[in-house]
Amino acid sequence: MVFREKPISQVTIDELAGAAGIARSGFYFYFESKQALLAALVDQVIGENDLEMAEWLASDGLDRAALRLGLGRALARWKVDGRWLREAFINPDPGPDVQQIRDRLVADGCSAFSRRIERDARAGLAVMGRPQLLATMAVNLRSVTFADAYAHPAAHPDDELLDTLTDAILRLVYGVTPDHRSN
Amino acid sequence: MVFREKPISQVTIDELAGAAGIARSGFYFYFESKQALLAALVDQVIGENDLEMAEWLASDGLDRAALRLGLGRALARWKVDGRWLREAFINPDPGPDVQQIRDRLVADGCSAFSRRIERDARAGLAVMGRPQLLATMAVNLRSVTFADAYAHPAAHPDDELLDTLTDAILRLVYGVTPDHRSN
DNA sequence: ATCATTCTCAACACGGTGTCGAAAATAAGA
DNA sequence: TCTTATTTTCGACACCGTGTTGAGAATGAT
Numbered sequence: 389m390v391f392r393e394k395p396i397s398q399v400t401i402d403e404l405a406g407a408a409g410i411a412r413s414g415f416y417f418y419f420e421s422k423q424a425l426l427a428a429l430v431d432q433v434i435g436e437n438d439l440e441m442a443e444w445l446a447s448d449g450l451d452r453a454a455l456r457l458g459l460g461r462a463l464a465r466w467k468v469d470g471r472w473l474r475e476a477f478i479n480p481d482p483g484p485d486v487q488q489i490r491d492r493l494v495a496d497g498c499s500a501f502s503r504r505i506e507r508d509a510r511a512g513l514a515v516m517g518r519p520q521l522l523a524t525m526a527v528n529l530r531s532v533t534f535a536d537a538y539a540h541p542a543a544h545p546d547d548e549l550l551d552t553l554t555d556a557i558l559r560l561v562y563g564v565t566p567d568h569r570s571n
Numbered sequence: 572m573v574f575r576e577k578p579i580s581q582v583t584i585d586e587l588a589g590a591a592g593i594a595r596s597g598f599y600f601y602f603e604s605k606q607a608l609l610a611a612l613v614d615q616v617i618g619e620n621d622l623e624m625a626e627w628l629a630s631d632g633l634d635r636a637a638l639r640l641g642l643g644r645a646l647a648r649w650k651v652d653g654r655w656l657r658e659a660f661i662n663p664d665p666g667p668d669v670q671q672i673r674d675r676l677v678a679d680g681c682s683a684f685s686r687r688i689e690r691d692a693r694a695g696l697a698v699m700g701r702p703q704l705l706a707t708m709a710v711n712l713r714s715v716t717f718a719d720a721y722a723h724p725a726a727h728p729d730d731e732l733l734d735t736l737t738d739a740i741l742r743l744v745y746g747v748t749p750d751h752r753s754n
Numbered sequence: 755a756t757c758a759t760t761c762t763c764a765a766c767a768c769g770g771t772g773t774c775g776a777a778a779a780t781a782a783g784a
Numbered sequence: 785t786c787t788t789a790t791t792t793t794c795g796a797c798a799c800c801g802t803g804t805t806g807a808g809a810a811t812g813a814t
Contacts, residue, residue, distance in 0.1 A: 395664035400770065411794045416772070418792095475664060480657040480718060481578035516742065517735040521727050525716060525739060532711040535663065544704050552700040556708060559699065559742045583801065594763045599803065 391472035396426065423483035430476050430489050436465070437497065445500055449513055450566045456554040463534055463550060470538030478535050498523045505561060516563045526557045574655035579609065606666035613659050613672050619648070620680065628683055632696055633749045639737040646717055646733060653721030661718050681706045688744060699746045709740045 390399055390407050401422055405415040419425040438445075440461040443454040466473055476482055477490060501523035509515045516522060533553050537544070544552075555565045573582055573590050584605055588598040602608040621628075623644040626637040649656055659665055660673060684706035692698045699705060716736050720727070727735075738748045 397664060401772090402770080410792090412770095413772085413774095413795075414793050421772085479662050479664070480722070481580060481662070516738065516748075518727070518731065521731065521735050522739075524719060524726075525712065525735070528715040528719060529708065529712045532715045533708060536707060536711060539663070543707075544701070548701065548704065552704050552708070555699065556705075556743050559746060560739050563742060563748070565699075565746070584803090585801080593761090595801095596764075596803085596805095597762050600761065604803080 389469075389472075391426075391429075391475075392469065393471070396422070396472060396475045421483075421485070423485045426472070426476060426482065427485040427489050429472070430486055430493065433473075433476075434493050434496075437462070437493070438500075440465070441497075441500075445504055448511065449508055450558055450562055450564070452554060452558065452566050455557065456550060459530065459554055459557075460550055462530070463537065463546065466534040466538055467541075470535065474531075474535040474538060477531055494527065498527050501527060508562070514563055516561060522561045526560055529553070529557065529560070572652075572655075574609075574612075574658075575652065576654070579605070579655060579658045604668070606668040609655070609659060609665065610668040610672050612655070613669055613676065616656075616659075617676050617679075620645070620676070621683075623648070624680075624683075628687055631694065632691055633741055633745055633747070635737060635741065635749050638740065639733060642713065642737055642740075643733055645713070646720065646729065649717040649721055650724075653718065657714075657718040657721060660714055677710065681710050684710060691745075697746055699744060705744045709743055712736070712740065712743070 390403055393399075399422070401415050402412045404422070404425070405412045408415070419428070441458040444451065444458045447454045476486055477494070481487075482490065498520070502519045505515055505519035505523060509519065530553065533549070537546075537549055558565050573586055576582075582605070584598050585595045587605070587608070588595045591598070602611070624641040627634065627641045630637045659669055660677070664670075665673065681703070685702045688698055688702035688706055692702065713736065716732070720729075720732055741748050
């Protein structure tokens with residue numbers, strides 16, 4: 389995967405084609421542009437992301453273990469593919485093709501989280517704001533933290549990062565953190 | 572400001588020069604490249620950002636009003652210049668020139684916040700993790716929330732966004748939110 | 755008026771993109 | 785097996801934005 393090695397803007401179609409063993413002009417037989425290729429990649433990520441967070445989204449209340457598990461899996465993926473993941477999910481202007489698919493994916497992720505929060509609120513759990521807004525913030529905090537973890541790998545140990553992020557999200561949404569030091 | 576109108580990648584040097592009333596090749600007399608111009612712009616933002624957050628950084632503990640004031644000023648700026656601010660501060664690959672200046676600015680902002688948190692911790696206030704990490708998360712949450720507010724202006728009213736963000740940051744760092752409904 | 759500095763710009767070379775049509779490879783049908 | 789259709793490859797071309805150069809115009813000081 390060439391996108392792991394350098395910024396997407398610096399990856400030339402010639403390289404992509406070369407890595408695939410075909411001539412540059414042959415690339416256009418498979419994809420309309422570099423953006424279209426990236427869009428296809430992003431599309432592939434959709435399913436994986438849902439799977440990563442499945443336990444958390446299915447559970448109720450402050451299920452810290454489920455959240456931490458999902459975040460851990462996501463971080464592992466970012467450690468590998470962070471280079472292009474952040475260019476696809478963080479970059480404000482990844483081109484129309486990518487933007488459309490990306491926005492849908494992000495919106496889906498936010499509303500899934502939002503529904504979970506609403507469910508908790510209906511169950512009587514305290515919630516610290518409008519579910520939609522809280523979910524958006526949490527999802528964005530997640531991506532940006534992982535992107536930062538990729539950019540500065542040595543800044544914080546993974547364990548600490550994950551613990552802090554997990555608690556931060558719980559605190560952000562529910563205002564409290566379960567006492568997990570007990571396990 | 573041409574950068575307010577469309578993605579920077581789509582702004583051609585010819586347009587920039589045209590807007591300044593000179594020929595394209597004349598642009599290179601003033602800046603080495605489009606990136607260099609953007610870097611100069613980012614450099615200009617440094618001071619303003621510090622000013623916006625001055626009260627908060629100077630105060631102690633959960634001074635909600637000061638934080639909310641600073642965030643409000645920042646949001647106002649993002650509402651105007653969000654288009655290029657997010658491309659300069661969120662985009663993972665804004666080119667080497669911008670990246671260098673941007674990273675320094677972000678690092679400064681984080682460490683200023685971090686020092687404030689350490690000060691609070693020394694004063695006996697509970698703090699929910701390593702100051703450096705919490706500060707990074709808070710600063711990143713701020714930018715990404717503002718970027719999102721620019722991208723989806725109608726999603727949430729500004730007041731609600733600011734209130735939620737203010738409380739979210741306080742909860743993120745200190746674990747609690749002062750009861751501001753009293754004023 | 756002279757000279758130096760500042761500023762402007764037309765012309766050029768370069769590199770990456772996307773298109774086209776012709777050929778090669780592969781598969782399908784008789 | 786030979787023919788025909790479909791899929792896949794690629795060379796050649798035109799296009800556009802970038803950055804450089806060197807020559808000339810404007811400005812300003814002596």
